[in-house]
Amino acid sequence: MVNISDKIKEIQDEMSRTQKNKATEYHLGLLKGKLAKYRRMLLEPEPGSSQGSKGQGFEVSKSGDARVCLIGYPSVGKSSFLSKVTKTQSAAAAYEFTTLTSVPGVLHYEGAEIQIVDLPGIIKGASEGKGRGRQVVATAKTADLILMILDATKPSDQRENLEKELEAIGIRLNKGKPGIAIKQKQSGGIKMISLTTPTNLDEKLVNSILKDYKLHNAEVTVKDKDATVDDLIDVLNEKHVVYIPCLYVYNKIDAVSLEEVDRIAREPNTTVMSCEMELSIDDVIEEIWYRLDLSRLYTKRKTDRPDFSEPLVVRSQSTVEDVCNSIHKDLKESFKYALVWGSSSKFGMAPQKCGLGHRVHDQDVVSIVTK
Known part of the structure; x- marks a missing residue:
């Protein structure tokens, strides 16, 4: 039996070795499609599979008027934030992996009941099922808003790394659905329709990727001229891809300079706070309300x-x-x-x-x- 993790590693290695240019874009496009399928198989096993268990502590029913999921590395302050804004006392300590299951609480604001779910700290490789990656994925995909809690004292790549993990598991942050529509047909082969010439897609590339998905007769309408191969793959995997707004929240601002706080706070979709000093927590709550719309x-x-x-x-x-x-x-x-x-x-x-x-x-x- 083929080990899915090994197949993912093989594809990733091949993609890293392949130079990106016009001559290799078809090959890279096919590799991206296969990578998406293998990741889906790894993280979302077929019903009845022994791998399909959600795991103890993850059976949290969605309740209230909206759900907000707290995502972040261990010990960034997710549990502390939950305890500050709800009556739930999630375990919090100054060491890693304090939270081992999902912990829900309810934030009462403006007459609404907003469910806040503290998820276990994401580790590198969560998108491949490491740690409790599969369970975190299943819960995070049900969120109406993701609150990515970050440590203001840590390197700036923490945000980029978390975004990559979420991207790999089918969660698109602060993005709209791609301007691509695929209509399956009984015959006629694959036909591509676009009002303007797409910048990143052509009929040959679209044909190659759709055939890899066992689609031989379809009408592909490209509405966005800047649509990419990744967008096409997302549409092909639409049942496994979600588009969720994200608010980036940098904690521990009391431990960095005012200049650094000002720089961070000016980043898009970002706000700052200090749970320990109880600074700007009300501002974060107001921003949550605004983002939930x-x-x-x-x-x-x-x-x-x-x-x-x-x-x-x-x-x-x-x-x-x-x-x-x-x-x-x-x-x-x-x-x-x-x-x-x-x-x-x-x-x-x-x-x-x-x-x-x-x-x-x-x-x-x-x-x-x-x-």
Whole structure:
């Protein structure tokens, strides 16, 4: 039986030996496709496989209005942060591998319940199943937001190394889905359609990669002229790739100079804190709320005043139909119309009569009228 880890190592070695140029891009593209398949096999075994067990302590049900996963190397302050912002006391100590299982807590903020999950420290090779890599992957992929906790006193490559590990396991940080669509067909071979000439893809390369995936008849539409081979492979593996916003949080800023804190804080998608000194933790919480992009709605019965005590929290861009589903799964069946007050109403402070497709805004008041 072929050892998957050995196959991954062979492909990685071959890629590192191969010079990147126009003549080798087809070969490298095929190698990237095979690497993605082997990593998927290693990290996500088939159902029923003896390797498929999640492992004790990882069966954390998703709850609340959103899930935030804490990712980082051992001893960067993930457990301390969880203990500061929730009532959960995750084990914290000044030595590595304190947290050996996933530990959930609940952050109450702006009327929302946000589940914070402290995952075991990621080690090098987690993307190949080392440590508890497989279990960390399974949980991290369910996050609505990843909080990458970093040590402000450590070298700057820690962030890049963690990004590579997450990239290898199918987690794309702060990226949108590629502008590529693949439609399988019964015949006709592989046809590539694009409005403008792609910079990094051509029909020969697309053909080679799709055939390696046993796709011989398909229509490939490339909408983004800068789409890459990696984007194409992501679309081919779409069931195993997730796109998650990430906030980089540098801890231990009390141990570095003000100039260094200022430099770090100016990096994209980044904020800073000190758990030990309790500095800027509230700023991190505010940034979490902003990144989750949730909306608070207030419900109103026909003859009553709006209930501002407990908002209904929904995803941004939610419709009245989503609101109905959040209140009760059967409410939509008896729905007649909705009255909406707030910024989504075209009448300002006056209510707008809406159907199920109306998009609500943060802090709208919604009254559902049934048949």
